[in-house]
Amino acid sequence: xxxxxxxxxxxxxxxGSITRASRDLGIVQPAxxxxxxxxxxxxxxxxxxxxxxxxxxxxxxxxxxxxxxxILQEVARATEELNIGSxxxxxxxxxxxxxxxxxxxxxxxxERCTSxxxxxxxxxxEEFTRRLQVDVLNGQVDLALLTNPPPNRAxxxxxxxxxxxxxxxxxxQRGVSPVVTLDELASMPMLVTRGIRAMVDEQLASHxxxxxxxxxxxxxxxxxxxxxxxxxxxxxxxxxxxxxxNDGLLTxxxxxxxxxxxxxxxxxxxDQVSAAAQAVMGLLRAEIDALxxxxxxxxxxxxxxxxxxxxxxxVGAA
Numbered sequence: 001x002x003x004x005x006x007x008x009x010x011x012x013x014x015x016g017s018i019t020r021a022s023r024d025l026g027i028v029q030p031a032x033x034x035x036x037x038x039x040x041x042x043x044x045x046x047x048x049x050x051x052x053x054x055x056x057x058x059x060x061x062x063x064x065x066x067x068x069x070x071i072l073q074e075v076a077r078a079t080e081e082l083n084i085g086s087x088x089x090x091x092x093x094x095x096x097x098x099x100x101x102x103x104x105x106x107x108x109x110x111e112r113c114t115s116x117x118x119x120x121x122x123x124x125x126e127e128f129t130r131r132l133q134v135d136v137l138n139g140q141v142d143l144a145l146l147t148n149p150p151p152n153r154a155x156x157x158x159x160x161x162x163x164x165x166x167x168x169x170x171x172x173q174r175g176v177s178p179v180v181t182l183d184e185l186a187s188m189p190m191l192v193t194r195g196i197r198a199m200v201d202e203q204l205a206s207h208x209x210x211x212x213x214x215x216x217x218x219x220x221x222x223x224x225x226x227x228x229x230x231x232x233x234x235x236x237x238x239x240x241x242x243x244x245x246n247d248g249l250l251t252x253x254x255x256x257x258x259x260x261x262x263x264x265x266x267x268x269x270x271d272q273v274s275a276a277a278q279a280v281m282g283l284l285r286a287e288i289d290a291l292x293x294x295x296x297x298x299x300x301x302x303x304x305x306x307x308x309x310x311x312x313x314x315v316g317a318a
Contacts, residue, residue, distance in 0.1 A: 001042055003075065006068045008035040009047065013065045017054040039064075069139030076274070089275035090119035095284070096132040096144035097124060098195075099220040100240040101264070104296065105145075108287040113280065120276045128195045128218065136267055142277045143284070144267045148199055157265040160288055163297040165200060165260035167253040168241045169233035179256040182209050189214030191223045191234045200235055203260055211235060237262050239296045254299075 012021040012032070022029045040047050047061035057065060076091060097105055106124055113122045125132075125141060133149055135141040149157065167180045167188070180188070186209040192200075194216055201210040214232055217223055223234050224241070227250055234241075235255075244250040266281065273281070291297065 001039060002035075003071075005035040005039050006071055008032055009039055010065065010068050010072065012036060012048070012055060013057055013061065013068075016056070066138055070269075073139055073142075088117055088119060089279050091274055091276040092121040092123065093274070093276050093280045094123045094125060094140065094142045095280060096127055096135055096141040098128055098132070098145060098147055099126055099193075100147075100196075100237055101145055102126045104239055104291060105284070105287055108290065109280075109283055112283045112287060116283065117276070117279050120279060122280065128193065130195065133267070136269060139269070142268060142273070143281060145284070146265050146267050147195065147262050149265055149267060154269060155267045156269070156271065157267050160264050160266050160285060161292065161297055162261050162263045164238045164254070164299050165196070165235060165262055166238050167233060167235050167255060168227060168245070168250050169253070170227060170230045171248065171251045172230065178253060180253045181256050182207055182258070185209065185211060185235075185255055187212055188233055191215050191217055191226055191232045192236075193218050193220065193223070196236060199262060200260060204258065207258060235260075238299070239291075242296050 008021070008025060008027065011025055012018055015021045015024065018029055018032055018036075021027075022032050025032065027035075036048060043060070043064065045060045046058050047064055048055040049058060095109070102124065110122060110124075113120055125135070127135065129147045129149060132141060132144040132146055133152070133155070136144045137152070137154055145160070146157075149155075167185070182204070185204075188211075190197075190211050190213050192211065192213055192215075195218075197211060197213060197216060204210055220236075220240060223236075224244070226232055227234060227241075228244065238245075238252060241250055241252065245252040266284065268277065268281075
């Protein structure tokens, strides 16, 4: 089985079209189809179903796609490691980051990578944890920062930070109390993402309450804009709205009686990662450490209307 045939199959599968893959790879369609047919003949089962518009993977095709991506990753890793010289690690590294973290991390990460490792091609993908974990397992993402991910034996996790989750609202909507009670939380309509909603509800389950949802919005920036316009309330990791709270544009409030928090895990497949990916892991940790030293992930001070409740941490999975 030729490597170029595997590369052709992966591109067809990703684009869902032989025509589009042909243009993307610069290969005429008959030649591209022959690559796919060779693999199907060698494996002994169809990998694609030809449709009027595009193609669809069979069950065997989905399984073979996972293996194909890993094969291409290993070949790229071997080539990279053999070519490492005085210029340092080279190659492409795809990093997945959640929408609550990417505005904080990406600018500094790109700057560190450009100045420290100019031969690394960095690609950033912004997705929520559930999708990112699938992308890591499928080989589409090399490294991902996941929020309270469920256990998975195929992945290696390293905890990089834990931070408070707080209620965030326009300043004019709250009186002098620095804490939202559980009863208030259960009756306060929230603008919230699906992932944060599931994570918070799991941590609150033992208290017999769940958050009241006004609108589920999987777009952190949209929630930010609504709050800044004086509309609604939300519940979010403190770092996502730290700047607005520090600038006096929004109010951050603890939830009394429970220490809501999230843990960010750095995830990748297996024990072996490329030299370029190892370098990027170091850059991610350095950028997170720098942000932590600035207090981005810390509990709010009393003056900012936050006090850390003296309760045990309830860790959920989302």
